[in-house]
Amino acid sequence: MQPYAFFRKQFMPLSEAKVGILTQALHYGTGCFEGIRGNWNSELQKFCLFRIDDHYKRMLEACRILKIDLPYSVDDLCQLTRELLERSGYREDVYIRPLAYKSSETLALHLHNVDDDFLIVVTTFPTYLDTEKGVRCCVSSWRRVDDNMIPPRGKICGIYVNSALAKTEAQENGFDEAILLAHDGHVCEGSGQNIFLVSGGKLITPPPSDNILVGITRDTVMKLAKNELGIDTVERAVDRSELYVAEECFFTGTASDVAPVLEIDRRPVGTGQIGRITAQLQKLFAEVVLGKNPKYSQWYHLFSPESAQG
Numbered sequence: 001m002q003p004y005a006f007f008r009k010q011f012m013p014l015s016e017a018k019v020g021i022l023t024q025a026l027h028y029g030t031g032c033f034e035g036i037r038g039n040w041n042s043e044l045q046k047f048c049l050f051r052i053d054d055h056y057k058r059m060l061e062a063c064r065i066l067k068i069d070l071p072y073s074v075d076d077l078c079q080l081t082r083e084l085l086e087r088s089g090y091r092e093d094v095y096i097r098p099l100a101y102k103s104s105e106t107l108a109l110h111l112h113n114v115d116d117d118f119l120i121v122v123t124t125f126p127t128y129l130d131t132e133k134g135v136r137c138c139v140s141s142w143r144r145v146d147d148n149m150i151p152p153r154g155k156i157c158g159i160y161v162n163s164a165l166a167k168t169e170a171q172e173n174g175f176d177e178a179i180l181l182a183h184d185g186h187v188c189e190g191s192g193q194n195i196f197l198v199s200g201g202k203l204i205t206p207p208p209s210d211n212i213l214v215g216i217t218r219d220t221v222m223k224l225a226k227n228e229l230g231i232d233t234v235e236r237a238v239d240r241s242e243l244y245v246a247e248e249c250f251f252t253g254t255a256s257d258v259a260p261v262l263e264i265d266r267r268p269v270g271t272g273q274i275g276r277i278t279a280q281l282q283k284l285f286a287e288v289v290l291g292k293n294p295k296y297s298q299w300y301h302l303f304s305p306e307s308a309q310g
């Protein structure tokens with residue numbers, strides 16, 4: 001099996017897809033990316049591409065922020081992704097990484113009048129957090145970037161320095177993951193995942209105006225909670241101390257799934273075990289993300305890699 005990339009408007013072996021060392025995005029983080037799940041459904045012998053169009057819509061919005069002008073529609077991007085999967089020959093869960101970036105080989109520090117390019121790579125699916133055992137977190141000493149610094153509503157490359165600093169600090173101090181606070185001290189999100197609390201039988205999560213990435217898993221979980229469990233989500237500012245008194249807490253994200261948070265700043269969350277509502281949402285999410293719940297078929301594209309036509 002040969003890994004392939006879509007790069008400079010064509011498909012090529014991954015080993016041949018290279019950028020020059022003066023590429024602007026490499027120096028300044030002037031790009032934006034997505035992380036999309038392609039789950040291999042072995043019964044159907046098909047990939048389940050989960051909410052792929054929503055991921056590409058979000059990427060095209062980030063492109064507008066960065067003045068990146070791509071010659072592709074959402075449908076074009078979905079089709080390029082299917083074709084790449086077809087060529088790559090994977091028959092297992094994959095993680096799809098599209099990247100739109102400032103490709104001019106220049107040290108100029110502006111977004112206008114420089115070239116844009118776009119690539120897609122596919123890798124095997126990484127295990128990011130232990131969703132069965134749950135995760136131990138700390139509140140990071142690093143604050144989340146603000147919308148007026150680098151807009152967090154897009155997955156902008158440069159923002160991930162902020163995430164990497166927080167994740168590194170957490171892991172080097174013996175935790176699995178970091179929880180970042182916004183500039184005003186309100187709870188924001190994990191280094192690469194949104195956060196939810198369960199309190200008084202409701203879900204609580206920070207709103208988009210608190211500098212979060214408006215996660216697609218976050219939206220999925222909010223809809224599953226409402227439709228399947230009759231549980232409402234309140235989007236509101238969350239104080240740090242609410243983390244310590246919540247009944248349950250969990251992260252959501254494409255790479256993280258629904259990940260129970262069992263300890264924060266060396267305090268057990270609730271009973272210190274995976275909570276009842278978290279476990280129910282984990283189960284519901286696992287079904288839809290594998291394309292196993294026809295009620296939510298609008299969220300997934302089942303695609304046979306033999307045809308690249310869907």
Ligand SMILES: Cc1ncc(COP(=O)(O)O)c(C=O)c1O
Nearest residue numbers: 192193194213215216217253254
């Ligand atoms: C900073 C950040 N927050 C939240 C998320 C979760 O977003 P999604 O559920 O769309 O993957 C991610 C993952 O992409 C992220 O990088």
